[in-house]
Amino acid sequence: MALLTGGCHCGALRYQLDAPLDDCAHCHCSDCRKTSGGIVTTWLTVPAHSFTWLTGAPACYQSSPSCTRHFCAQCGCLISLATGKAPEALDVTVASLDEPEQAPAHRHVWASSHLNWLYLDPQLPAEAQENGVN
Ligand SMILES: [Zn+2]
Numbered sequence: 001m002a003l004l005t006g007g008c009h010c011g012a013l014r015y016q017l018d019a020p021l022d023d024c025a026h027c028h029c030s031d032c033r034k035t036s037g038g039i040v041t042t043w044l045t046v047p048a049h050s051f052t053w054l055t056g057a058p059a060c061y062q063s064s065p066s067c068t069r070h071f072c073a074q075c076g077c078l079i080s081l082a083t084g085k086a087p088e089a090l091d092v093t094v095a096s097l098d099e100p101e102q103a104p105a106h107r108h109v110w111a112s113s114h115l116n117w118l119y120l121d122p123q124l125p126a127e128a129q130e131n132g133v134n
């Protein structure tokens with residue numbers, strides 16, 4: 001377990017989580033690309049009850065029938081993702097953590113959508129989609 005804090009660039013959103021850091025994945029799906037503006041989005045999956053907003057309330061965007069993404073309406077930072085397929089869990093962007101060094105990725109997911117010019121941790125296991133979720 002680790003107590004971690006994070007937030008968006010402008011400071012309107014702050015959060016904390018108190019959770020294990022053992023489920024962390026680089027996602028290569030096109031939904032993450034188009035909603036984050038980044039070529040990969042690294043997610044820490046935590047129990048939903050372990051996550052608390054400390055400051056502000058996020059804007060929400062339903063990116064697929066089952067997925068809702070939470071972001072800062074002021075600066076645009078993507079913070080979290082909830083999926084109806086695993087409602088007890090919440091995905092949190094490692095990039096929004098104050099200490100992202102604490103949450104290294106353990107695997108790649110949606111590797112079938114991986115950009116072929118992106119060289120990233122080839123030693124990590126890669127799942128073509130995401131096992132057990134999609
Ligand atoms: Zn912000």
Ligand SMILES: [Zn+2]
Pocket residue numbers: 027028029030031032033041110
């Ligand atoms: Zn994704």
